[in-house]
Amino acid sequence: MMAPLPEDYRHFLRELRPRSVAVLPVRGPDRTLGLWMLLRFSPEPYGADDLLLFREISDRTALAIENAELLRQAHDAVRLREDLVAVVSHDLRNPISAISMVATALLRRGPQAEGLDKGVRRIHAAADRALRMIRDLLDSTQARVGELPVERRPFDFQEWVRGVVDEVQLAHPGRVILLHTEGPAQGAWDADRIAQVVTNLVGNALQHSPPGSTVRVDARALDGEVLLSVHNDGAPIPPEALATLFEPFRRGPGAGNQPGSVGLGLFITQRIVQAHGGRIEVRSRAGEGTTFTVHLPRDVAPPRE
Known part of the structure; x- marks a missing residue:
């Protein structure tokens, strides 16, 4: 009634x-x-x-x-989840960064006692994985609501890539990473973001290739741009996986249960490259391995509104 x-x-x-x-x-x-x-x-x-x-x-x-x-309820739930991730990730980053810095300092002192050296490397690797996951979670939240911010400054691309590759090599002493650089590569990019791109791509290549194989990194200067390619000799990426390779929370078929990734690395890498006005391509074939190629313009473009 x-x-x-x-x-x-x-x-x-x-x-x-x-x-x-x-x-x-x-x-x-x-x-x-x-x-x-x-x-x-x-x-x-x-x-x-x-x-x-x-x-x-x-x-x-x-x-x-x-x-x-x-x-509306779903949006509120997503916003609450992302706020929680952001707060927790931010609070965890500082203590884990301190652990990572101390472990790095110990490793750079040279060989320690056999048991101590092995333990320090494990601490360094665990802290590095935790920091990558925290950074990726924070970046993915920002990337889904807008473009990742970049702060450009002039630097030598080749020298910066060499330093980042050295850090990755330090964390993977049992692997071979070969770096080839060619030509002068001055330009203006966000150094920290470029370090993320190099770390993500080299880490991805190490993860998806046989333990005894070599990962090759090539940094070259071209007219108006720099080119970064990372190659591994792992199994080819299936064609059906290529279509969703750069989507968030996607892990490659060879990742298995390996720690250190939540499936955000390639998604964030693509967003960083796009925020610099560049593009990323992948080529993967049986017998040839997999190569990720990044093209980054060198000119200093004004930030987009």
């Missing part, structure tokens, strides 16, 4: 003096969401077909309102 119309509605109807009035509740699964009020001023009254149409409109309206409410 419906409640009587409020006085202001009745006053509204008396002022308009319609010939016919149809009032239909807009009902959700467990509540009434509102009312449809339809007025006709012509002499013909509403008929059965009209009421059937009105009920259909009312039902569709209720469905739209319920869906909009569910969508």
Whole structure:
């Protein structure tokens, strides 16, 4: 049983003096969401077909309102999750960074006692994995709502890549990483973001190639741009996986249960490259291995609004 119309509605109807009035509740699964009020001023009254149409409109309206409410709740849940990830990740980053820096300093002192040296390398590797996951989670949250920010400054691309590769090599003493550089490569990029690109691509190559194989890194200067390529001799990427390779939370078929990745590295790498006005390509074939190639323009483009 419906409640009587409020006085202001009745006053509204008396002022308009319609010939016919149809009032239909807009009902959700467990509540009434509102009312449809339809007025006709012509002499013909509403008929059965009209009421059937009105009920259909009312039902569709209720469905739209319920869906909009569910969508709002989903957005709120996603926002809460991303805020929680951001806060926790930020709070964890500082203590883990301290652990990583101490482990790095110990490793650079040279060989320690056999057991101590092995333990320090494990600490360094674990802290490095944790920092990468924290950084990737923070970046993925930002990348999904907009473009990743970049802060350009002039530097030598070749020298910077060499330093980053040396750090990756330090964390993987049992692997061979060969670096080839060619030509002068001065330009302006975000140094920290470029380090992420190199670390992600070289780390990805190490993860998806046989333990005894060599990972090759090539940094070359071209007209107006620099080129970075990272090659590994692992199994080729299946064609069906190539289509979604740069989507978030996608892990390659060869990743298995290896730690240190949540499937965000390539997604973030692509976004960093795009934020610099560049592009990234991948070529993967049986017998040839897999090569990721990054093209980065050298000119200093103004940041996009």
